[in-house]
Amino acid sequence: MNAKRVNAAAGVIHASQVKGKQTATGLAADLEAACMLQSPETAAEQVELRAMLEKRTELLRVVQATARRLRKEADGRKAFGDQLKAENAGLRDLNRKLVEQAREARAYVTAMRPDYQAAARLRRENDELRARVAELEAHEKRALPWAHAMPDDDLHGFLGDLVSAAMGRWQHSPEVPDREVLAAVEKACAQWRTPGQGYRSDEPETDGITLRFAPVAALREDPHESPLHHTYRLGRDLPQPDAAP
Structure with a gap:
């Protein structure tokens, strides 16, 4: 068991x-x-x-x-x-929309290109006009721009003529009327030719020899507006009796 x-x-x-x-x-x-x-x-x-x-x-x-x-x-x-x-489906839809927008943008740029070119041309022309206006305004600020272009010798002679024309009113009695003085000043201005030529309109053409030696000869004289300048002979300019021959 x-x-x-x-x-x-x-x-x-x-x-x-x-x-x-x-x-x-x-x-x-x-x-x-x-x-x-x-x-x-x-x-x-x-x-x-x-x-x-x-x-x-x-x-x-x-x-x-x-x-x-x-x-x-x-x-x-x-x-x-x-x-x-x-x-992905949403991205595909978005991509289609972006492609369509890009196509529309390209079409818009193509259509607007002539306007852009015209605007650029207008800007260039506007800049040129501004520059020209500034140039003209700069010249307008000078009453005698052609005188500023003169060489120093011409400018010296031109200013001497102006001083002589203006001083004429006090060298006569009675005084010369203002209108006549103004006319004399204008005449002095008109007598000068194109700036830089070096002679007045009433003077003949200067030959090459004169142009070469005139500046040296001018240094030997006082300016015509100087108190020492004269165009006539004084007694001291004549030969002295006891002078050597």
């Missing part, structure tokens, strides 16, 4: 009685469920099969959980893919 098996069977019967099972059939069913009615080999095989079944059941639960997780991830990927598709 196997005391271990007897004790195990007694435990199963006691549990059945606690549950209220008193008939022989009920007790036999509990013993069968506890593998107490088979041979030891069959009972061991059933225990092994039951353990294997529990492992496979646990593995099935893991597989099912993994499948649920993968399905959830797949759903997330699908949702993300749908979102990407929607964004």
Whole structure:
């Protein structure tokens, strides 16, 4: 007799009685469920099969959980893919709009190019006109711009003529009227030719020799407006009686 098996069977019967099972059939069913009615080999095989079944059941639960997780991830990927598709569609629409706007902008620039060129030409002409106006205003600030262009020798002679014409009013008695003095000044201005030629309009053309030696000769005389200048001979200019021949 196997005391271990007897004790195990007694435990199963006691549990059945606690549950209220008193008939022989009920007790036999509990013993069968506890593998107490088979041979030891069959009972061991059933225990092994039951353990294997529990492992496979646990593995099935893991597989099912993994499948649920993968399905959830797949759903997330699908949702993300749908979102990407929607964004791509929006980007394609935006790209079409940008291409259309660029085409319209190119057409507008092509249509406006003549106006731009005309505006640039007008700006250049406007700048040229401004420069010309500034140049004219600069000349207008000078009452005698042609006198400013004279060489120093010509300017010296021209100013001497003006002084002589203006001083005439005080060299006569009674004084010369202002209008006549003004006419004399204008005449002095008119007597001078184009600035830079070096002679007045009432003088003949100067030959090359005179042009070369006239500046040197002019240095020997005082200016005609100088108190020492004279165009007539004085007594001191005549030969002295005791002078050597």
